[in-house]
Amino acid sequence: MAFVARALRRSKPLISSRCPVTVASCRWISPTAAAGSPEAGAAVAPADPELPRPREPVGGARVELPSNSEDALEVFVDGHAVRIPKGFTVLQACEVAGVDIPRFCYHSRLSIAGNCRMCLVEVEKSPKPVASCAMPALPGMKIKTNTPVAKKAREGVMEFLLMNHPLDCPICDQGGECDLQDQSMAFGADRGRFTEMKRSVVDKNLGPLVKTVMTRCIQCTRCVRFATEVAGVQDLGILGRGSGEEIGTYVERLMTSELSGNVIDICPVGALTSKPFAFKARNWELKNTETIDVTDAVGSNIRVDSRGPEVMRIVPRINEDINEEWISDKTRFCYDGLKRQRLNDPMIRGPDGRFKAVTWRDALAVVAEVLQQVKPQEITGVAGKLSDAESMMALKDFVNRMGSDKVLCEGNGPSPPADLRSNYLMNTSVAGLEKADVFLLVGTQPRVEAAMVNARIRKTVRATQAKVGYIGAPADFNYDHEHLGTGPQTLVEIAEGQHPFCSVLQSAKNPVIIAGAGLFEREDQDAIFSTIQTLAKKYNVTRPDWNGLNVLLLHAAQAAALDLGLVANPAESIKSAKFLYLMGADDINLDKLPEDAFVVYQGHHGDKAVYRANVILPSSAFSEKEGTYENTEGCTQWTIPAVPTVGDARDDWKIIRALSEVAGAQLPYDSLQAVRDRISTVAPNLIHVDEREPSTISAEVKPPVKQQVSSTPFKTIVENFYMTDAITRASKIMAQCSASLLKK
Amino acid sequence: MAARLAARRLLGLAAASGSASEVAARRLAPSPIAAAGYAAASRAPVSRPFSTALNYHIDSPENKPDMKWEFSEANMKKVKEILSHYPSNYKQSGIIPLLDLAQQQHGGWVPVAAMDAIAKIVEVAPIRVYEVATFYTMFNRAKVGKYHLLVCGTTPCMIRGSREIEETLLEHLGVKRNEVTSDGLFSVGEMECMNWSDCVVISDVKINFIHISGLHWQGCCVNAPMIAVADYSKGSEGYSYNYYEDLTPKRVVEIVEMLRRGETPPRGTQHPERKNCGPAGGNTTLHGEPKPPPCRDLDAC
């Protein structure tokens, strides 16, 4: 917290010079107070010249001033003039001026509550200190954040807050990253005057993810506002009054939201902490690695906190374009799956049906030998839903070199629309959804398929009353929506203009259609997508200035796989396979696989497909490798290794590279950079990291479709939000969630 | 560690010499404050130091969320009437009057099921109704007696002896706070100032001020200590809510007994010489026309 650092810096000379003399006199932290002592003066003088230094906005934030100068106004913060847009609060004005105001209840993504009073500042001509978070800035306002009045006000508030706050920082999981702890270093007294009994509050049971120690709560109501506004589950409330006030659900109720973990981050104190992380580690002993999440196709930006070889927790990183500052519970809590059921040695299934650990050399030799015996057309490679682009590139090159073109990625269906990128990407972009005013969801349930996309839709619906129409199996939504129908028939009706929802689409300015990737698995997918195409043309969904036609993908690997062209038909490839190479593919249907087929499973978890495997090659999980992933909106991102790999595991692409050499079809790359160079010749967009490469070609060039839509209703694709891949299926926390939070 | 060792040593000593144990125990008490706290806690008959009951719901046979609860037909009309006061998109403004109605209908308390029903009527999430119901102490969320006695616990009443009044009541009825007597007739609760929460301005000196400024409101703090009796014995039609002021422990027991016999004790001040909230024994001031402020010539305007 920058302001704490600043306050401490200022107070330093003070502490060193005055504190030993009188404790009471060093309670205000202000540069003037220290001016009396010579050494303090010397320390302060160069840093504190007469003329105020211009400062940078807090956190390097950019402020966009409205083009119309009427809509901007000027205020003075500690003597600096700053220009801000109309409607900013005093606190925001201070942030623009580079002054971080202490706060507890204010959160930039939630509504303003103004109930902690920590943000008090002095405003000239105002008789009392004002709560800056709730006070709109007025032209010419003279705001003072560093005066004795402001300091004293904050100290007063702090003393009140600490009055009923337990002194349990040593056993509190928030310790070290607690706003109250930090700010009390700057504004807290070294002793309390409160001699009564502290209040105590009964802890609430919010489920397997969020641990509550309600006595620590300071009633900032951030969690209540988060639950109501962002998560859309109105379960939390503030109950009682006065000193008996507490946060709770009144009736015993678990927090059944896929975003519930975020209350852990927004709670400024240790009242809401992570249950799985409780008492596991102190945050200052953790190594932070900034990486991305692969449990769904959104690619939320995360920070993996690890200690030694162990991932201790996962927290979000801010990325305004993708996940803002939230992540789903699956992203946050799947990490214990990384420690369970891991494959750590190459293994060969013996004649007795049991696996025996062998060396890499032996394992690769066995695989290569089998490879020599099968016909090229009987070789099939399947990439799993968590695969990175590098390994998929290597797999494709390898299978091709062996003479087969049967290489695919699970989840992409029999004939994925891989020709045009715009046919499988979220063309509006996740952040762009906020501009939409009508949503038509076709066969997709974003709440379970991509929780962060759902959060955006909800945000838009809340802010602009956007309309949502949904076609698909009955599902849970956390915003107002209209269930138009369950099958493609409804879609056809809308396309033909015979449905009441047509008028809504007709009057929409920026309509958005989101089709689920689950449709790829349908027999009639071509017909469905062409109906959607007609629909889009009819209602002006794609215009030069607006592309509202989207496909919401399901898996992290999907977009890159389609870019790289892993598009073989799974049913045919599996049926004819004698040599099946599964690269982390667990959800592919192996029923049709011939009895005598030889199956190599390369992956990090002993999951479903291992039962059928003949050879196991252990590879590293997303937290252990550097890999390229493309999310559903076409943004390429990298994972960064946070922890060492388990046992004898290797990176996926390296295993394939090694195998290719043993099998006599050596791939021409030996380093990650070389693989990426190879990728750039196939899909250059996968090289431009952290950039969203929108698709430019319009869909017009498609050949006409003769197929008819069938009447089979759309299926629910994700049955269990908490368990969708090998990592989450191995996670104990996710198992607890599925047991207690899913509606039966 | 050293302190703990010392304490253990002391305990050992105390055990060895029986007579010294009391002294030792007293010295062992963590601090004078805490000791005082324990002492107070053991003396006070109340289970919770706040005026309200628990802020969360505990299932009981008569209060469960999955029970069915509906407004009676007559009250449904009232519900419509109440909601007609508010714009249709601000139905939640009706939560408080609806809770009140539900409370009258349900014998003085609102079960969770009723709160859920209200939430449905005003189209908000149930928690929004729970928030309101827990905020206002006049909504009882657990069963109360036919006569619910509320003792004012705010400063003026407290200074004038409301603690003794409550103790007497609890002792006389043999219940704890927020408990119902076995015959279901009485329960005792605590309430905050029943004036216009203006009790801050109240003290003996202020009596005249209130009198002058016409703040007769409901008597209240002027006649501290006081209790309010909510009478649910006659359903939502015959419902009454009366104040009994200037109480003494003796008088409050008399009032309870009268209620038990089905009589209606005279409401308002119980002071024989006081009329409403005037000073006891008649006015001591304001015998004539009040003098106009000297700074202003009233005739001129």
Ligand code: SF4
């Ligand atoms: S639990 Fe945390 S977030 Fe919620 S009100 Fe209390 S302090 Fe604020």
Ligand code: FES
């Ligand atoms: S941050 Fe302004 S009142 Fe809490």
Ligand code: FES
């Ligand atoms: S203090 Fe008891 S009525 Fe005001």
